Amino acid sequence: MKNVVRPVAMTEAQAANAPEGSKNIDLTGVAGYKFAISISTLDCQGCGSCVNICPGKKGEKAITMQPIETQYESQKLFDYGVEIGFPQEVVDKFKETTVKGSQFKKPLLEFSGACAGCGETPYAKLATQLFGDRMYISNATGCSSIWGASAPSTPYTVDKNGRGPAWANSLFEDNAEFGYGMSLAQKALRGRLISSVEALSAVVDKADVKAACEKFLETKDSSTLNAAPSRELVAALEATKVDNEDAQNILDNKDFLSKKSQWIFGGDGWAYDIGFGGLDHVIASGQDVNILVFDTEVYSNTGGQSSKSTPTGAIAQFAAAGKEVKKKDLAAIAMSYGYVYVAQIAQGADYNQTVKAFVEAESYFIQIRSSFRIRWKESIPVRF
Numbered sequence: 001m002k003n004v005v006r007p008v009a010m011t012e013a014q015a016a017n018a019p020e021g022s023k024n025i026d027l028t029g030v031a032g033y034k035f036a037i038s039i040s041t042l043d044c045q046g047c048g049s050c051v052n053i054c055p056g057k058k059g060e061k062a063i064t065m066q067p068i069e070t071q072y073e074s075q076k077l078f079d080y081g082v083e084i085g086f087p088q089e090v091v092d093k094f095k096e097t098t099v100k101g102s103q104f105k106k107p108l109l110e111f112s113g114a115c116a117g118c119g120e121t122p123y124a125k126l127a128t129q130l131f132g133d134r135m136y137i138s139n140a141t142g143c144s145s146i147w148g149a150s151a152p153s154t155p156y157t158v159d160k161n162g163r164g165p166a167w168a169n170s171l172f173e174d175n176a177e178f179g180y181g182m183s184l185a186q187k188a189l190r191g192r193l194i195s196s197v198e199a200l201s202a203v204v205d206k207a208d209v210k211a212a213c214e215k216f217l218e219t220k221d222s223s224t225l226n227a228a229p230s231r232e233l234v235a236a237l238e239a240t241k242v243d244n245e246d247a248q249n250i251l252d253n254k255d256f257l258s259k260k261s262q263w264i265f266g267g268d269g270w271a272y273d274i275g276f277g278g279l280d281h282v283i284a285s286g287q288d289v290n291i292l293v294f295d296t297e298v299y300s301n302t303g304g305q306s307s308k309s310t311p312t313g314a315i316a317q318f319a320a321a322g323k324e325v326k327k328k329d330l331a332a333i334a335m336s337y338g339y340v341y342v343a344q345i346a347q348g349a350d351y352n353q354t355v356k357a358f359v360e361a362e363s364y365f366i367q368i369r370s371s372f373r374i375r376w377k378e379s380i381p382v383r384f
């Protein structure tokens with residue numbers, strides 16, 4: 001799942017036009033399409049992770065490391081894959097919430113300033129493939145704020161429609177609160193727009209605008225489902241020029257209309273130690289935010305001081321004597337609230353569970369709130 005190794009899916013015609021010498025096979029699952037794995041030679045940092053992880057025939061490696069000067073030709077297939085994008089039929093065939101389907105989406109985190117073999121970037125990259133076109137990220141200081149904003153450039157990028165993650169870095173000690181504030185701001189702005197859509201829907205006499213309003217309202221709590229109805233509502237209003245204050249409000253603030261996916265990123269030094277008070281407050285808040293802890297078990301960015309996440313006995317660069325006490329169980333603390341979705345993931349251990357946990361975490365809030373409402377109406381004591 002690294003950024004320099006990417007799948008390419010092609011129609012027969014595109015495969016025929018592919019750079020000379022590049023190889024492909026039939027794409028499993030969609031007849032008439034070709035499949036290849038491409039490598040951006042110029043972006044490879046030589047960590048060798050792909051060689052270790054990629055399965056080959058018994059006793060052989062599927063990939064071998066070769067000197068860069070012998071590999072320039074392979075860059076052409078990668079560039080070709082980026083240029084043609086993924087065919088719509090292939091994207092539609094595989095659910096984006098599966099390991100395979102998620103890889104037929106352009107990563108909106110590309111070539112970062114991370115060290116070779118960084119274990120943090122593949123998780124952020126996957127999150128951008130799943131939610132990047134509607135993602136807000138507040139990022140604690142740490143490695144992720146450095147590889148995530150290697151000034152003056154940024155590895156976060158946009159899709160073909162110009163949509164990509166909105167990212168900002170806050171202090172080490174208050175990043176959870178920062179993301180919480182982003183979420184509250186979005187909620188306030190959007191709350192007014194939802195009221196406008198409701199008001200417009202009640203009075204508008206144009207059938208297509210009314211239908212668009214209804215579709216928007218039906219999906220308003222899901223960042224996945226609300227994107228298309230939001231765009232359709234804006235398009236309907238722009239096309240018909242409805243003379244109405246609420247319609248104007250929606251058009252004036254159209255960037256805030258669709259449901260966003262709020263993320264809070266940071267390392268274990270932030271989450272377990274220095275930002276913990278705020279993190280705990282936000283976890284307990286019931287707010288619709290998603291938190292991703294890059295748990296490297298040390299303060300990586302400052303050279304490897306031990307954190308409360310470091311396991312017993314672990315020796316780190318600046319903790320040479322070995323950690324004397326056990327690793328704090330942050331997940332258990334989060335689980336103790338009972339109404340928070342909690343998962344621990346490791347791509348190397350289980351790709352499926354990793355993708356599933358991301359998707360479930362992102363969609364969790366809606367499920368809990370709707371069940372809360374039903375139970376509340378029926379006056380049954382709430383137990384999650």
Ligand SMILES: Cc1ncc(C[n+]2csc(CCOP(=O)(O)OP(=O)(O)O)c2C)c(N)n1
Pocket residue numbers: 141142143144172173266267268269270271274294296298299300301302307
């Ligand atoms: C209040 C404060 N103390 C110390 C620092 C210096 N500092 C910057 S990044 C960092 C380590 C971050 O470690 P972690 O949160 O585990 O993230 P990682 O670098 O491992 O991704 C430290 C100590 C700081 N920026 N602010």
